Amino acid sequence: xxxxxxxxxxxxxxxxxxxxxxxxxxxxxxxxxxxxxxxxxxxxxxxxxxxxxxxxxxxxxxxxxxxxxxxxxxxxxxxxxxxxxxxxxxxxxxxxxxxxxxxxxxxxxxxxxxxxxxxxxxxxxxxxxxxxxxxxxxxxxxxxxxxxxxxxxxxxxxxxxxxxxxxxxxxxxxxxxxxxxxxxxxxxxxxxxxxxxxxxxxxxxxxxxxxxxxxxxxxxxxxxxxxxxxxxxxxxxxxxxxxxxxxxxxxxxxxxxxxxxxxxxxxxxxxxxxxxxxxxxxxxxxxxxxxxxxxxxxxxxxxxxxxxxxxxxxxxxxxxxxxxxxxxxxxxxxxxxxxx
Numbered sequence: 001x002x003x004x005x006x007x008x009x010x011x012x013x014x015x016x017x018x019x020x021x022x023x024x025x026x027x028x029x030x031x032x033x034x035x036x037x038x039x040x041x042x043x044x045x046x047x048x049x050x051x052x053x054x055x056x057x058x059x060x061x062x063x064x065x066x067x068x069x070x071x072x073x074x075x076x077x078x079x080x081x082x083x084x085x086x087x088x089x090x091x092x093x094x095x096x097x098x099x100x101x102x103x104x105x106x107x108x109x110x111x112x113x114x115x116x117x118x119x120x121x122x123x124x125x126x127x128x129x130x131x132x133x134x135x136x137x138x139x140x141x142x143x144x145x146x147x148x149x150x151x152x153x154x155x156x157x158x159x160x161x162x163x164x165x166x167x168x169x170x171x172x173x174x175x176x177x178x179x180x181x182x183x184x185x186x187x188x189x190x191x192x193x194x195x196x197x198x199x200x201x202x203x204x205x206x207x208x209x210x211x212x213x214x215x216x217x218x219x220x221x222x223x224x225x226x227x228x229x230x231x232x233x234x235x236x237x238x239x240x241x242x243x244x245x246x247x248x249x250x251x252x253x254x255x256x257x258x259x260x261x262x263x264x265x266x267x268x269x270x271x272x273x274x275x276x277x278x279x280x281x282x283x284x285x286x287x288x289x290x291x292x293x294x295x296x297x298x299x300x301x302x303x304x305x306x307x308x309x310x311x312x313x314x315x316x317x318x319x320x321x322x323x324x325x326x327x328x329x330x331x332x333x334x335x336x337x338x339x340x
Contacts, residue, residue, distance in 0.1 A: 003034060005060065010055045014088040015048075024218050024336065025052050031216050032056045032144060032179040038171075038199045039216040040150065040182045042192060044224060050081060050184040053146045054088050054117070056181070065143035070119045071167060078119045080317040085117055092117040094134050095124055098288030099145075107134060115200040122152070125166035139170060142178050147199075150182035154194040168198050185222075186334045194198050194219060227340060240327060241268060253322025254301045255309055260328045260340055268327065269307040282308040310339065 001009075007029050008021050012162040016113075024041075025048055031037040033056050036183055041049055057068035072078050078094045085092035093106045093115055109115050118138070124130045139145075147153060152161040153168070171180055180199055196215040210269065213218050234240045243259065257264040262283040269281035297303045299318055305325075306312060 003030070006059060006062075007055050010058050010088050011051055014051055014054060014084060016137035024046060024220065025055075027202055027209045028052045028181065028216070028218055029056050029059070032181055033059045036177045036179045037216050038180040039218065040192065040196050040199060041318075042187050042217070042219040044063055044220065044222050046224065047220065048184075049148075049185075050084060053144065053181055053183070054090055056088050056144055056179075057085075057117050059089060060143035063143075067115050067138075068112065068117045068137050068144040069142050069144060070117060070148055071122055071164075072148040073122055073152060073161065078121070080294065081119060084317075090116045092119065094106065094119040094121075095130075096121040097123070098292070110134075117207065120167075122161055122163035125170065126163050131166070136171065136173075137193040139173055139178075140175060141191040143173065145174060145178060145180045147180070147182040148184075150184045150186045150195050151191050152173070153182070153198055154187075154191045170189050175289060182188050186338050190336070192219065210242050229340070233304070241271065244268075244325060244327065245272060245277070248272065248277055248279075248304060253320055254298055254303060254319055255305050255323035255325065256298075256312060256339075257305050257309055257327060258326045258330070259312070260309070260330075262309055264327070265307045272305075273305070278304045279307055280304075282306045284309060286311070310335070 001244070004021070004026055011019050011021050011025075024043070028039050028041050029052055031039050032052075041052060043049055053068065053070065060066075060068065070081070072081065072094075078096060082092045082094055091114060093102075094111065095103055095106055106118070110118060111261065134259075147164075147167055152164045166317045174180065182195055182199055184191075184195075195219055233244060234243055257268065257269055257279075262285050265281045265283050269279050272279045274298065280292060280294050281298070286294070293326065294303075294306055298306050301320075305323075310330075324340050326336070326339070330339060
């Protein structure tokens with residue numbers, strides 16, 4: 001069986017028998033698994049970036065290589081990814097602020113070689129114990145390192161995160177033939193150049209099977225045929241809230257209402273509940289266990305909407321999401337696109 005045929009079989013496990021591997025997906029997988037290259041994939045949400053790294057992780061494990069380490073910034077996204085990995089027969093676990101009681105067992109499973117994929121929140125990279133005790137072993141034995149939402153690496157990115165600074169060091173200390181994949185849906189030319197350069201750190205000394213140390217960049221368009229964008233121009237904040245309350249039930253399905261602040265999300269959710277709407281607030285201040293329950297409620301359409309800050313987003317996987325409303329303009333067009 002060829003590597004591409006096996007990749008197609010894993011994709012069908014992951015996404016169903018009708019799924020077909022895209023040419024650019026295979027190009028990325030081949031670069032990682034066969035050529036051991038470093039790659040940056042900039043493709044719209046829904047294109048299948050996670051399929052690339054789960055398939056690559058599975059193929060590398062079948063070759064006897066170590067677990068894949070994925071740096072991922074959001075708990076909601078991590079939970080989606082662990083569930084997706086399981087569908088493809090990939091054994092995955094996550095280390096983040098919401099599952100502290102499980103860390104020791106996960107560390108044991110890593111040491112025993114029982115995990116194919118470990119998802120790590122970026123703040124873990126700056127935790128002294130993890131950084132000094134766990135991370136070096138992971139970097140030495142990793143089959144693949146993935147940086148999800150890679151625009152967070154760049155000072156020029158719309159969502160730069162200081163915790164991501166450690167990634168440059170992690171990449172530089174990797175073994176000679178450990179491939180690296182960075183993925184994002186939103187990056188302009190300057191961010192693409194910056195991230196590609198950072199991925200190349202430490203690569204010049206490698207025996208590069210591709211014949212060079214340059215980062216492979218695969219970049220597609222942002223258009224989504226399934227999206228319809230519109231603006232409702234309303235002068236006052238009170239009138240905007242009243243418009244949402246009056247029209248919420250007319251929208252098909254369940255959705256997300258984004259606010260700019262935690263207090264804004266809480267206040268709007270309380271007001272809408274008082275008016276008879278089934279909604280809940282979801283913010284960075286929400287308890288992790290409650291966040292998980294709210295995500296499940298949205299996925300199962302038990303709520304009409306989650307009133308959320310940007311703590312919810314960046315890959316949250318709900319194919320039948322009906323609508324997204326922004327109460328207040330996001331900080332940039334890129335942030336707006338990221339959330340829709």
